Amino acid sequence: MVVIARTAADLCRFFIHQRNNGVIGQPLAFDAKIVDIVAESLGHNIRAEPADFLKYIAGLFPAATRPTRSIEIANMRVLVCDDQADVVEALRLLLKGAGYRIETADSPATLVGKLDDGKYDIVLMDMNYSRDTTSGAEGLELVSAVRARAGKVPIVVMTAWSSVDLAVEAMQRGASDFIQKPWDNHKLLGVVERQISKSARNAYSELEIARTVQQGLFPSRGGKSDGIEFEGLCVPAREIGGDYYDFLQLEGGRQALILADVSGKGVPAALLMANLQALFRTQTAGDLKTILRNVNSHFYRSTPPAHFATAFFAIYDPAARRLQYANCGHPPAMLFGRDGASCRKLDTTATVLGIMDGFETDVETVDVQEGDSLLMFTDGLTEAGIEDGEEFGEERIEEVLRRHLHLPVSELVAGVARAAEEYAKGQHADDMTLVAMRVVPKMGI
Numbered sequence: 001m002v003v004i005a006r007t008a009a010d011l012c013r014f015f016i017h018q019r020n021n022g023v024i025g026q027p028l029a030f031d032a033k034i035v036d037i038v039a040e041s042l043g044h045n046i047r048a049e050p051a052d053f054l055k056y057i058a059g060l061f062p063a064a065t066r067p068t069r070s071i072e073i074a075n076m077r078v079l080v081c082d083d084q085a086d087v088v089e090a091l092r093l094l095l096k097g098a099g100y101r102i103e104t105a106d107s108p109a110t111l112v113g114k115l116d117d118g119k120y121d122i123v124l125m126d127m128n129y130s131r132d133t134t135s136g137a138e139g140l141e142l143v144s145a146v147r148a149r150a151g152k153v154p155i156v157v158m159t160a161w162s163s164v165d166l167a168v169e170a171m172q173r174g175a176s177d178f179i180q181k182p183w184d185n186h187k188l189l190g191v192v193e194r195q196i197s198k199s200a201r202n203a204y205s206e207l208e209i210a211r212t213v214q215q216g217l218f219p220s221r222g223g224k225s226d227g228i229e230f231e232g233l234c235v236p237a238r239e240i241g242g243d244y245y246d247f248l249q250l251e252g253g254r255q256a257l258i259l260a261d262v263s264g265k266g267v268p269a270a271l272l273m274a275n276l277q278a279l280f281r282t283q284t285a286g287d288l289k290t291i292l293r294n295v296n297s298h299f300y301r302s303t304p305p306a307h308f309a310t311a312f313f314a315i316y317d318p319a320a321r322r323l324q325y326a327n328c329g330h331p332p333a334m335l336f337g338r339d340g341a342s343c344r345k346l347d348t349t350a351t352v353l354g355i356m357d358g359f360e361t362d363v364e365t366v367d368v369q370e371g372d373s374l375l376m377f378t379d380g381l382t383e384a385g386i387e388d389g390e391e392f393g394e395e396r397i398e399e400v401l402r403r404h405l406h407l408p409v410s411e412l413v414a415g416v417a418r419a420a421e422e423y424a425k426g427q428h429a430d431d432m433t434l435v436a437m438r439v440v441p442k443m444g445i
Helices: 008-020 032-042 049-060 085-097 108-117 137-150 164-172 185-217 267-283 286-304 393-404 409-424
Strands: 077-081 101-105 124-128 155-159 175-179 223-225 230-233 243-249 255-262 309-317 322-328 332-335 341-345 366-367 373-377 434-441
Touching: 032 267, 049 373, 077 085, 077 108, 077 255, 077 393, 085 101, 085 124, 085 137, 085 185, 085 393, 101 108, 108 124, 108 137, 124 137, 124 185, 137 155, 137 164, 175 185, 230 243, 230 255, 230 409, 243 267, 243 434, 255 267, 255 341, 286 322, 309 373, 322 332, 332 366, 332 393, 341 393, 373 409, 393 409, 409 434
Parallel strands: 077 101, 077 124, 124 155, 155 175
Antiparallel strands: 223 230, 230 434, 243 255, 255 309, 309 322, 322 366, 332 341, 332 373, 373 434
């Protein structure tokens, strides 16, 4: 027999939540201790065998459709801190049942240590510990310490000694929300989801702004120079990255084409990419070696030691119909003859940019003819699909490129990128950036 006293509706709502989130009916172990903890956290008096208890509750509610959520919580990490083991266990079970990944801490020092070692989506922490069990002063100090380490991660504070003044001060120190003990499970889960969702929206907004700025740094379109036409394309991944391409007009009617990939991800890589772009754009005179030496020298001095950039840098001389290039640790570019029968790979000639001062490179020279096509690309193109076990790779790039050689360069780069995206099923962890050049009749001919 199951005896449910006091507010049975609250307990039922908890199990509705469990049913809706697929917990009841799945092989999740519930034992007598779990039943006692859930009952204690809700303030109920429950007497039953665990199996009978679950059977009874589950039978009250038919299987429900999973509710629509504002966020996908399967991989969201929650860090819970309280010095009372039963409270930690109750929160762990509640949040795990809702689908979150849980880490726990039993003291301020442990909490701070875990923040230094890992990344979390929200911190749920008590305000009162052994040093100070009533005033919340220790908790306020911890809020400040957590905020300093966790950046913009939401902090939700809990205390049985809550007051409006304490809540206000906690918020002033960086807390995102406040929950009073004993808590209501439905409300607590709502607060956690709402704060994570809000944080995710803010992060997405900031990344979208950064992505928009980054995309604005690329040339708006390709173009034509005397004897060549060229085009570039960047297919961004989910996360902002450090790919960069550019077309620069140099003295003497020469045309420079640049494709680079800054190490790292996120906003730091994007900032380094913008720095690299500015360095290249100040170099309008000199030969290829001189330009790369100058760029590397400035990039080396302004870049943290762990960061660098691969680059493929080419200069086309229309008078001689000659292409000079340097490959700085970048994937080899592919140069096709007009009929597509021959493919020459333009391999590495130097180390990456920014890793050492005193940069030196060999410069290769290729005589080109009308109809020849060049494709440069970042490793995001070759590695497309690697998450499923096999990358797109250079052989597939070469094969697709041959099929598109008859198309204008704008359609050529779009066709290669589209083939890689289809291969990767639209899921690629890195930006895919391509630059194509084709030799065309000289102006006036």
